[in-house]
Amino acid sequence: MAKSCFSVLQNPVQLEGKRAEGISRILERYGNHPQVNAEITIAERWSAEYFSLEKASRFSALARDAKASILKKLEQTIVGEIQLIEVAGMAFTAKMASLAPSVEERELYSFFAADEARHFQLISQISSPPDPETVKKNSFLRFIGELIDTQNPEPLVFFIQVFLEGWGIHYYGGLSRACKDLRTKQTLDSIIKDEASHHGSGLLLFQEAKLPQQEQQFIQETMGFFLDAIRIGPQSLTKTLADACGGLSEAEVVQFLQEIEFQKKVATDLGHIRSILQKSDSVELLKRFEAKKAFELPNIKDCAKAIISSWS
Ligand SMILES: [Fe+2]
Ligand SMILES: [Fe+2]
Incomplete structure (x- = not known):
């Protein structure tokens, strides 16, 4: 794995004996979260409807167990990714606190760092331990890690606080509304509350002009990468179904994308990104993406090709 904020997952130093006990006691004290107290009540957090899978003929034709195993895998992917985003969030806020240009901003990022540690604890209570293999396989997480590791604070305010946390509020909100497990729902709602103030401060601090x-150029190119990834559609959902079906041809991927009406979701997601850019007064960025037609829906065959090529 390239060196990034996720390197901590690779061969971490294990604390032993009294030290390990003492540190975990202190962490437990900080991890006393009264607002998240519901028991995990059901085995399935998100139904097939959340992913629009009930409309897909290949999914509907599967046996009950195969369907349940797909939903379980998707759920693990979602929760595992959120957990690793929190690992990255702790690295980001620590970096921003140490490089802050004023005491007030250092104070702000130190409070945010405590929020990210709390989010990590909350999500870890409903998931397996963080897995470095997930980072290896997930180009989005690797990319975020590299940005945090290498970029200056100003572009990071844009990528992490304005874009990613703004996106997170939208994405986690959808997950929470559709979630069938009360504890997971409460965990997401508690994270969203903090992310709203992290995102709000990003909007205040970011000044594109x-x-x-050079940094404006870098932001434009990098945002292009995120937009393209969103426009090509549900890569991990399609891959999970393809694995369960022993593979899917390009024509079958096209059919699947049509059946789940993925363009509706992509249109909503792109609209949300456009509104984040408008709120942050990213005038140049908006101009550039409008000119490149980056908010327009892609051709479904091109999406299927891009999704299949992302598997290799
Ligand atoms: Fe967070
Ligand atoms: Fe955050």
């Missing part, structure tokens, strides 16, 4: 030309 004051960024040097």
Whole structure:
């Protein structure tokens, strides 16, 4: 794994004996979260409807057990990714606190760092331990890690607080509304509350016009990467179904994308990103993406090709 904020997952130093006991006692004290107290009540957190899978003929034709195993895998992917985003969040806020240009901003990022640690604890209570293999396989997580590791604070305010946390509020909100497990729902709602103030402070701190030309250029190119990833559609959902079906041809992927009406979801997601850019006064960025037609829906065959090529 390339060196990034996720390196901590690779061969972590194990604390032993008294030290390990003492540190875990202190962490437990900080991890006393009265607002999340519901028991995990059901085996399935999100139904096939949340993923629009009930409309897909290949999914409907599967046996009950195979369907349940797909939903379980999707759920593990979602929760595992959120957990690793929190690992990255702890690295981001620590970096921003140490490089802060004022005591007030250092104070702000230190409080945010405590929020991210709390989110990590909450999500870890409903998931398996963080898995470095997930980072290896997930280009989005690797990319976020590299950004945090290498970028200056100003572009990071944009990528992490304005874009990613703004996106997170939208994405986690959808997950929470559709979630059938009360404890998971409460965990997501508790995270969303904090992310709203992290995102709000990002909107206040980010000033596109004051960024040097080179950093504006970098933000434009990098945002293009995120937008393209969203426009091509549900890569991990399609891959999970393909694995369960012993593979899917390009025509079958096209049919699947049509059946789940993925363009409706992509249109909502793109609309949300556009509104984040408008709220943050990212005038140049918006102009550039409008000119490149980056908010327009892609051709479904191109999406299927891009999804299949992402599997290799
Ligand atoms: Fe967080
Ligand atoms: Fe956050």
